[in-house]
Amino acid sequence: MTDATTPAPDALAYDLTINGRTHSVPSAWLGESLLYVLRERLGLPGSKNACDQGECGSCSIQLDGQLVCSCCVMAADAVDAEIRTVEGVAPEGELSDVQQAFLDEGAVQCGFCIPGLIVSVHDLLEKDPTADQLTVREAISGNLCRCTGYGRILQAVETVQERRAEGGAA
Amino acid sequence: VSIARPTDLDGALAALAERPDANLLAGGTDLQVEINLGHRRPDAIVALRRVEELRAHDASNGAIELGAGVTYGTIERDLADLVPGLAMASRTVGSPQIRNAGTIGGNLGTSSPAGDCLPWLAALDAEVVLVSAADGERVLPIADFITGPKRNARRDDELIRAVRVPRVAGPQHVAKVGPRNAMVISVASLAIVVDTDHRRVRVGMGSVGPVPVRPTAAEDARQRRARLGLDDDRRRRPARASRPPAPTPPRPSTTTAAPPPTAVTRSGCSPPAASGGAWDDRRHHACP
Numbered sequence: 515m516t517d518a519t520t521p522a523p524d525a526l527a528y529d530l531t532i533n534g535r536t537h538s539v540p541s542a543w544l545g546e547s548l549l550y551v552l553r554e555r556l557g558l559p560g561s562k563n564a565c566d567q568g569e570c571g572s573c574s575i576q577l578d579g580q581l582v583c584s585c586c587v588m589a590a591d592a593v594d595a596e597i598r599t600v601e602g603v604a605p606e607g608e609l610s611d612v613q614q615a616f617l618d619e620g621a622v623q624c625g626f627c628i629p630g631l632i633v634s635v636h637d638l639l640e641k642d643p644t645a646d647q648l649t650v651r652e653a654i655s656g657n658l659c660r661c662t663g664y665g666r667i668l669q670a671v672e673t674v675q676e677r678r679a680e681g682g683a684a
Numbered sequence: 685v686s687i688a689r690p691t692d693l694d695g696a697l698a699a700l701a702e703r704p705d706a707n708l709l710a711g712g713t714d715l716q717v718e719i720n721l722g723h724r725r726p727d728a729i730v731a732l733r734r735v736e737e738l739r740a741h742d743a744s745n746g747a748i749e750l751g752a753g754v755t756y757g758t759i760e761r762d763l764a765d766l767v768p769g770l771a772m773a774s775r776t777v778g779s780p781q782i783r784n785a786g787t788i789g790g791n792l793g794t795s796s797p798a799g800d801c802l803p804w805l806a807a808l809d810a811e812v813v814l815v816s817a818a819d820g821e822r823v824l825p826i827a828d829f830i831t832g833p834k835r836n837a838r839r840d841d842e843l844i845r846a847v848r849v850p851r852v853a854g855p856q857h858v859a860k861v862g863p864r865n866a867m868v869i870s871v872a873s874l875a876i877v878v879d880t881d882h883r884r885v886r887v888g889m890g891s892v893g894p895v896p897v898r899p900t901a902a903e904d905a906r907q908r909r910a911r912l913g914l915d916d917d918r919r920r921r922p923a924r925a926s927r928p929p930a931p932t933p934p935r936p937s938t939t940t941a942a943p944p945p946t947a948v949t950r951s952g953c954s955p956p957a958a959s960g961g962a963w964d965d966r967r968h969h970a971c972p
Contacts, residue, residue: 545725582784594734655867
């Protein structure tokens with residue numbers, strides 16, 4: 515028996531810092547991935563689960579500023595890290611410039627891979643704002659789009675770069 | 685059920701001494717996946733990502749020592765001058781996301797026949813530094829450390845502290861063959877290090893046997909030819925692997941049959957820009 519406040523004997527309780535906010539995980543199994551905890555325990559379903567083995571990139575997040583697959587992170591090991599998910603790339607109810615460019619360029623087809631791609635593109639442009647197209651391709655090589663809509667996705671990244679260069683704030 | 689999150693080596697060893705049944709967690713790209721897929725159900729975890737000593741590297745002596753917690757991303761970005769072949773190998777691992785998390789110690793600890801760093805480490809006769817609270821350090825050559833597919837000589841109370849390789853002059857190259865350029869498990873891979881100080885070509889081959897293959901007979905033959913001044917002979921003689929190929933697919937999704945080792949050794953013997961080069965090839969045929 516578990517309830518929200520008393521962990522079961524073999525359960526763990528810990529806090530995670532996600533998008534600048536502290537979230538309590540009152541009762542979780544040791545082996546749960548960060549992706550599972552985000553989606554199933556904390557109501558943050560933006561990170562998607564497709565492969566659960568680090569091959570598709572649809573669960574991409576930043577952990578202490580590093581782009582990683584949240585399905586490969588043990589949630590209980592992420593306790594003192596800064597976690598940034600797709601929910602944290604823009605204020606509630608608004609779109610980030612990357613999200614806006616994806617919409618403007620028609621880069622979204624079925625949409626499943628898009629949250630992971632948005633996080634990957636934010637991560638890339640924070641580290642290398644003027645990345646050339648080869649660098650962009652390599653940076654998103656871990657994000658699989660099975661609609662194969664890569665052309666428009668690459669165009670969207672270019673659009674973000676142009677808009678930021680024209681002086682628009684990130 | 686417990687998880688220890690030590691911040692230094694002593695803390696990690698103490699935690700492991702207390703729970704030798706614990707699973708060691710570094711980047712999570714192997715262990716967490718096994719848990720996600722239901723292949724493993726840990727009762728205790730010793731998480732290593734905060735352990736400062738494991739993230740260090742040192743090249744002040746004749747040898748190069750890399751802490752077990754150094755990630756593929758760090759090797760690829762920061763250590764390419766120091767260990768060029770290893771940087772090439774690291775760049776072929778998974779995706780940027782995986783390279784930011786996965787570690788060289790994890791590659792050794794998992795001991796997969798397809799481990800991307802292992803051919804280069806085998807070619808250089810790397811030494812694996814193991815440490816336990818009870819017995820301190822012991823050092824094993826990689827050939828003695830990896831005992832079979834996903835099996836190695838690490839005791840339950842030990843952790844891999846570091847891996848050591850000699851400094852070598854001369855060019856290095858790593859090639860990897862897979863169904864596509866990014867995000868692939870190697871079907872066959874090859875590391876070649878030209879050790880000019882010892883006038884020897886060192887070779888390591890991955891995914892073509894239960895453990896990384898070191899074709900020493902071919903290396904010896906090459907060295908004899910060099911001594912006898914037969915280097916002008918440009919005919920490529922494919923190296924013959926010294927063990928029968930019996931690779932174990934590391935993930936259920938991998939079903940592609942391995943080409944014979946000779947195919948990779950031929951391409952690996954060509955100049956670096958030729959196909960199969962893990963470095964330039966990936967720049968020129970960028971994925972996805």
